[in-house]
Amino acid sequence: MDCSTYREWTDLDLEGELPAPEAQELAAHLEGCAGCRRVREEGSALLSRLAGDRLEVRPGFRAAVLQALPAAGWEAQHPRAWLLPLLALAAVGGAAAALFGVSAARLGAGAPLPGAALALADLLVSSLLAGSGLAAASWRGLGEALGELLSTSPSRLVAVGVLFLALNWGLFRLVRRPAAARGASASRDISRRAAS
Amino acid sequence: MRPEPPVTPDEELVRETLAGRQESYGELVERYQSRLVNYLYRIVRNSDEAHDLAQEVFVKVYQALDRFDPRFRFSTWIFRVAQNAAIDVVRRRRHRMVPLGRQDEGGEHDRPERELRADDPGAEVALLGRETAGQVQEAITRLPWEYRELILLRHYGELSYDEIAEAKRMPLGTVKNKLFRARQMLKALLGGEDPRRMAV
Numbered sequence: 001m002d003c004s005t006y007r008e009w010t011d012l013d014l015e016g017e018l019p020a021p022e023a024q025e026l027a028a029h030l031e032g033c034a035g036c037r038r039v040r041e042e043g044s045a046l047l048s049r050l051a052g053d054r055l056e057v058r059p060g061f062r063a064a065v066l067q068a069l070p071a072a073g074w075e076a077q078h079p080r081a082w083l084l085p086l087l088a089l090a091a092v093g094g095a096a097a098a099l100f101g102v103s104a105a106r107l108g109a110g111a112p113l114p115g116a117a118l119a120l121a122d123l124l125v126s127s128l129l130a131g132s133g134l135a136a137a138s139w140r141g142l143g144e145a146l147g148e149l150l151s152t153s154p155s156r157l158v159a160v161g162v163l164f165l166a167l168n169w170g171l172f173r174l175v176r177r178p179a180a181a182r183g184a185s186a187s188r189d190i191s192r193r194a195a196s
Numbered sequence: 197m198r199p200e201p202p203v204t205p206d207e208e209l210v211r212e213t214l215a216g217r218q219e220s221y222g223e224l225v226e227r228y229q230s231r232l233v234n235y236l237y238r239i240v241r242n243s244d245e246a247h248d249l250a251q252e253v254f255v256k257v258y259q260a261l262d263r264f265d266p267r268f269r270f271s272t273w274i275f276r277v278a279q280n281a282a283i284d285v286v287r288r289r290r291h292r293m294v295p296l297g298r299q300d301e302g303g304e305h306d307r308p309e310r311e312l313r314a315d316d317p318g319a320e321v322a323l324l325g326r327e328t329a330g331q332v333q334e335a336i337t338r339l340p341w342e343y344r345e346l347i348l349l350r351h352y353g354e355l356s357y358d359e360i361a362e363a364k365r366m367p368l369g370t371v372k373n374k375l376f377r378a379r380q381m382l383k384a385l386l387g388g389e390d391p392r393r394m395a396v
Contacts, residue, residue, distance in 0.1 A: 008376050011375075011376045015357070015375075017357055043379065043383075046382060046383055051351070053333065054230075054234060055237045061247065061250075061251075062226050062229060064251065065254045065255070066222050066225065068255060069221070069254075069255060069258050070259065072260075072262075
């Protein structure tokens, strides 16, 4: 084998990429070849120069990156993102179950299930009407309109529910979007501040 | 040169991050920040820009974390994103007017010479160190891109040969051969020779 192959091996050996059998053969060759030893020294010196040429990372860089991370799309799929809505749902469900229990207790043992459900629905409508009455006392026009909506037909009640959910969704989007945008735009400022 | 093998694999940290543990992403940032900043610095040649770009890369990778394919390595993915981001910056820069002053200002490596006082015993050492770093940087810049990118990935990105082969979608043998030739060219450049004779 000629020296050009051994010099390629030398390069790999300096990088720790030469398999052991070849490394042994190379070592034996280097003992008797001054030219290849010189090439090895030059290669070693070059690697030292490359390794020594380093830029220090700014202090606080990691913290700045973490602070600048915006809300990623995949975060919404995470169970943690659903925790609050689930808790709210559980609370509402719990309240409904409690109301159902109260209604069932009032009807007494042996009452049919549809009767209990109707009693529960009556109770809910009564609560809402009482709420609208309170609203009417403080803001008469709105309260009366709401009271009328709730007392006339079930389809209007559904419409009010949909409107309520849509408004909440819109509010949720408005609150989330500026937070994400703030995170992205602040990233450079934070990074510079951390450096200074 | 090669970093110690991490206790927790990168891919596990990605899984933990996706499960809602943001500190795991902090661990990934810690692992890659120096390698990424140094790699980007050799391409954009400005310390502030390299830091800003590294931060953008971390943010981009975070946002796309759910699209990470665990069959590949995180290291090769993040460096692919970094390389694309750096190339975009260089391309944009080519379309802008080039100022007449020095381009490399503001970074720790870019401090002007006037900060070094002649009577400061460390001044000569610092100047010589910077000169050497400048020579190496200049030599790397003069390499043809196909060799330069491998040198940057290996020596500043600190990727292994296997990782470079995966990142560049090249056979391992080609990576070994090109890196050998690239270092031969670097030696020639630092010794004042013309590397174009060796690039063929």
